[in-house]
Amino acid sequence: xxxxxxxxxxxxxxxxxxxxxxxxxxxxxxxxxxxxxxxxxxxxxxxxxxxxxxxxxxxxxxxxxxxxxxxxxxxxxxxxxxxxxxxxxxxxxxxxxxxxxxxxxxxxxxxxxxxxxxxxxxxxxxxxxxxxxxxxxxxxxxxxxxxxxxxxxxxxxxxxxxxxxxxxxxxxxxxxxxxxxxxxxxxxxxxxxxxxxxxxxxxxxxxxxxxxxxxxxxxxxxxxxxxxxxxxxxxxxxxxxxxxxxxxxxxxxxxxxxxxxxxxxxxxxxxxxxxxxxxxxxxxxxxxxxxxxxxxx
Numbered sequence: 001x002x003x004x005x006x007x008x009x010x011x012x013x014x015x016x017x018x019x020x021x022x023x024x025x026x027x028x029x030x031x032x033x034x035x036x037x038x039x040x041x042x043x044x045x046x047x048x049x050x051x052x053x054x055x056x057x058x059x060x061x062x063x064x065x066x067x068x069x070x071x072x073x074x075x076x077x078x079x080x081x082x083x084x085x086x087x088x089x090x091x092x093x094x095x096x097x098x099x100x101x102x103x104x105x106x107x108x109x110x111x112x113x114x115x116x117x118x119x120x121x122x123x124x125x126x127x128x129x130x131x132x133x134x135x136x137x138x139x140x141x142x143x144x145x146x147x148x149x150x151x152x153x154x155x156x157x158x159x160x161x162x163x164x165x166x167x168x169x170x171x172x173x174x175x176x177x178x179x180x181x182x183x184x185x186x187x188x189x190x191x192x193x194x195x196x197x198x199x200x201x202x203x204x205x206x207x208x209x210x211x212x213x214x215x216x217x218x219x220x221x222x223x224x225x226x227x228x229x230x231x232x233x234x235x236x237x238x239x240x241x242x243x244x245x246x247x248x249x250x251x252x253x254x255x256x257x258x259x260x261x262x263x264x265x266x267x268x269x270x271x272x273x274x275x276x277x278x279x280x281x282x283x284x285x286x287x288x289x290x291x292x293x294x295x296x297x
Contacts (some may be wrong), residue, residue: 028137028259034268036133040126040251041269049243051077052193054222058209065208065228065235073207073227074197074242085124085246086194088117089177093198096174098232099181100161104168114156114173118148126251127151139258154254159281159289172290176253179231179238187236191294192249196240199231206230211237214297216270224274224295239294252276253293261288264296273297 053075058068080086095110097103106114121127131147134140140150158168161180170180179190190196199205208228216223221243228237241249256265256276265276274297281291 028139030266033255033259033266034273036129036255037252037267037269038271040129040248043125043129044245044248045083047083048080048245049221051080052243054225054242056210056213056222056225060209060211060228065237067206067230068209069207071207072200073210074193074200076194076197080194083245085117085120088113088120089194089246090198092117092173093178093195096171096178097169098179099184100169101183102169104158104170104174106158114152118151121151121247121250122147124247124251126245126247127254130251130255134255134258137259151250151254154257154290155250157289161281161291172292175292176290176294181232181234185234187231187234187238189292190231190236190238191240191292192246193240193242193244194246196227196229196238204231208235212297214272214274216272219270223269223272224297239296241295253278253290256293257290 055071055073055075056069057071057073060066060068081090091113092110095106095113097105128147131140131150155173156171158171160166160168161170161175161182174180175189177190177192177195179195180188182188196205200207206229208230211226211228213222213225215221223243224239224241226237226239228235252267253276256267256278257280259265260276261278261280263278265278267274267276274295276293277296278293279291280288282288
């Protein structure tokens, strides 16, 4: 059964990619994207925003990194961790090899943890709404595929992160949610507040201050931030949403991967215009994979 499941996935991955990434132009308008993403935001459980507190402290300017924040950045109520998607998401946080030069060896147990996260995601309105939208607009190739197979390909398909190696070292999920070390020297990715908070709690991340922040509508609630941090002996900066559910973030990125690959993707939440920038990777002319995605404003 397990073998048939993954064999079927490999076949459907080709259908998905040919159907969506091969189209240089599509008929999805920016207005449609903003209307849909407002709808997705409407599905949100407001407990996420009400249970997350920020402590910005010092602001960094220019390109120089320095620590202007002696205290942690995020304080998250434990109630959030009981959310079914969040609970299964956090199970994956110790599953991957951070160095993009090192081959990923995903165990059967780790694959099952990915499947359980997909189970939880597929129970949400936002994920199903996005995939149906992509299918209705011809962004997902027509064929014998399921929502699960599409999500598995976008988020968990392993691929080489560099052109000069030919072994699977990365996935969209690992890069976007957890971050990676490029050639063992440069921190990249880590565009998720839940994993950032998880690493802060464990003492692995030292928050150094913020560069920019933007709020939703007329509120003072921060929605998108650019922060600096020290992690595994390296200093970097990253951009992520704050107080959004995993299903909303994965829905937004999945939508933009199909509708605006390698482009600025217009979105709107609570009347505030944002964008998501997606980058797609083609390894030696093979299938296109989601390399990274993050909010812009």
